[in-house]
Amino acid sequence: MWIEKFDEENRSYVGTIETFSEVKSIESDNTPSDSKYRRWNLVIDAIYANDLPTGAYNPAQIDKAETAIFRSVSTYRKFHEYLDNEDEKLTRGQWVEIELGVKKSATPVWGLNTGRSAEQDIVLEKRIYIQHIKILNDDAPGKSVGAAAVANRTKSQVAQKHDLRTLQNRTHSSVGNLIQNVKTISSGCVHDVGQASFTTLNCDNDKTVFFDVGQPLLFQHFTMNKRSKSSLPRPTKKNGDFIILSHWDWDHYAFGRFDHAFHDVAWLAPDQIVGPSTYKFASQLNDAGKLHLIVGAVPSLARRSPLKLARDASNTADRNSSGFIAAIKLTDKRDILLTGDCDYATCHSLLPPTASFDRIVIPHHGGLGSGKMPKLKRSSEVFIISYGLNNKYGHPVERVLSAHAGCAKPIVGTAKNTTSKSSIRVPPYRQHLANRSRGDISL
Numbered sequence: 001m002w003i004e005k006f007d008e009e010n011r012s013y014v015g016t017i018e019t020f021s022e023v024k025s026i027e028s029d030n031t032p033s034d035s036k037y038r039r040w041n042l043v044i045d046a047i048y049a050n051d052l053p054t055g056a057y058n059p060a061q062i063d064k065a066e067t068a069i070f071r072s073v074s075t076y077r078k079f080h081e082y083l084d085n086e087d088e089k090l091t092r093g094q095w096v097e098i099e100l101g102v103k104k105s106a107t108p109v110w111g112l113n114t115g116r117s118a119e120q121d122i123v124l125e126k127r128i129y130i131q132h133i134k135i136l137n138d139d140a141p142g143k144s145v146g147a148a149a150v151a152n153r154t155k156s157q158v159a160q161k162h163d164l165r166t167l168q169n170r171t172h173s174s175v176g177n178l179i180q181n182v183k184t185i186s187s188g189c190v191h192d193v194g195q196a197s198f199t200t201l202n203c204d205n206d207k208t209v210f211f212d213v214g215q216p217l218l219f220q221h222f223t224m225n226k227r228s229k230s231s232l233p234r235p236t237k238k239n240g241d242f243i244i245l246s247h248w249d250w251d252h253y254a255f256g257r258f259d260h261a262f263h264d265v266a267w268l269a270p271d272q273i274v275g276p277s278t279y280k281f282a283s284q285l286n287d288a289g290k291l292h293l294i295v296g297a298v299p300s301l302a303r304r305s306p307l308k309l310a311r312d313a314s315n316t317a318d319r320n321s322s323g324f325i326a327a328i329k330l331t332d333k334r335d336i337l338l339t340g341d342c343d344y345a346t347c348h349s350l351l352p353p354t355a356s357f358d359r360i361v362i363p364h365h366g367g368l369g370s371g372k373m374p375k376l377k378r379s380s381e382v383f384i385i386s387y388g389l390n391n392k393y394g395h396p397v398e399r400v401l402s403a404h405a406g407c408a409k410p411i412v413g414t415a416k417n418t419t420s421k422s423s424i425r426v427p428p429y430r431q432h433l434a435n436r437s438r439g440d441i442s443l
Helices: 002-008 059-064 078-082 155-162 163-170 173-180 218-223 250-258 258-263 276-287 343-350 398-405 428-432
Strands: 012-023 039-048 067-075 095-101 107-113 128-135 185-190 198-203 208-213 242-244 266-270 291-294 306-311 325-329 337-338 359-361 382-385 412-415
Touching: 012 067, 039 095, 039 276, 059 276, 095 155, 107 128, 155 258, 163 276, 163 291, 163 325, 173 291, 185 325, 198 266, 208 250, 208 266, 208 325, 250 258, 250 276, 276 291, 325 343, 398 412
Parallel strands: 208 242, 242 266, 266 291, 337 359, 359 382, 382 412
Antiparallel strands: 012 039, 012 095, 039 067, 067 107, 095 128, 185 198, 198 208, 306 325, 325 337
């Protein structure tokens, strides 16, 4: 068993920080952000250090490698006590070496060993603990962590191995053909999948285009309706269905990994630097001939196309801002903007100056809204948020909701909201959300 390996020795992993953020509840929003008592989430997508090749991966190496997702919750101060250099700070997107073992420390770790498929995933059923963390950089090599660590490993070396452009020569077909074959979009739906994103577009000839096919990380699974997995739409190969992945975050692609129906259709996705577990999944799609990778900017499409993608590919290490946004024109002439996790500043820079929208899906589950908001039509209807009730990130956040509420348009969330007149101010953000039941939201 996986846990028995930790009983034998401390084990070192190399990975990228997927999440390093405060654990927030709505009630704690007024707690000072520098409070020594505020807890933080740390999520790392990693590979066992001994399985990391000295050169580039080949398919057999990544397929057999031990990859895992680790999560820990502690205070900001305690996480930084495991670093050698007290001046260094942990941030999302960093590459680190983390040493884990059964010797008890103040910071326990939950783990998921990610196999070839969801059926092969193994949950770590016994507590392990952080022993040491080293931030990788490109300076002269310093102290390594654990007996398995390699002293001269650098950030650039490791990131390059997990750059999806290493799959470029083995990606398949023309991405433009997939989109150009979509002639009309009659309707769409933002589906309730808890703290994740999953959107469908209903196109001509019974074709369905999926924009993100996510499910929550395991520690957010309680936010997902138990019936969702059986009721969500599945793609069919014969209709030419395909998936557009806004970016390679777990909560935007993991349902597609879980359900084998999604493995038989094309995935149109951006080239980005990803974690080892994600790289393993992307490599499997690629080997099956299903990965259609857009390297750099999105190819130009016909002006009349009802589905237009755009991205800023200048920093593929930042998955949120280098992901796709989608501008949708429905047959009833309404314009919809799907933002993924891309902030408004980036969205605004990618859209034509004359672009305006009837409906906008708020970025990052209501946790991100910086920058100038895209232009709204006078007839604009609602803002939409895909999020899970009582999620560990505290989304949607008050300041984002307040900014959107200032536009005097309803804000509708996929999560259940029990707002009543007596509780409208407790917590205050509820006054900005439409009073509706948990469920899907039509575009």
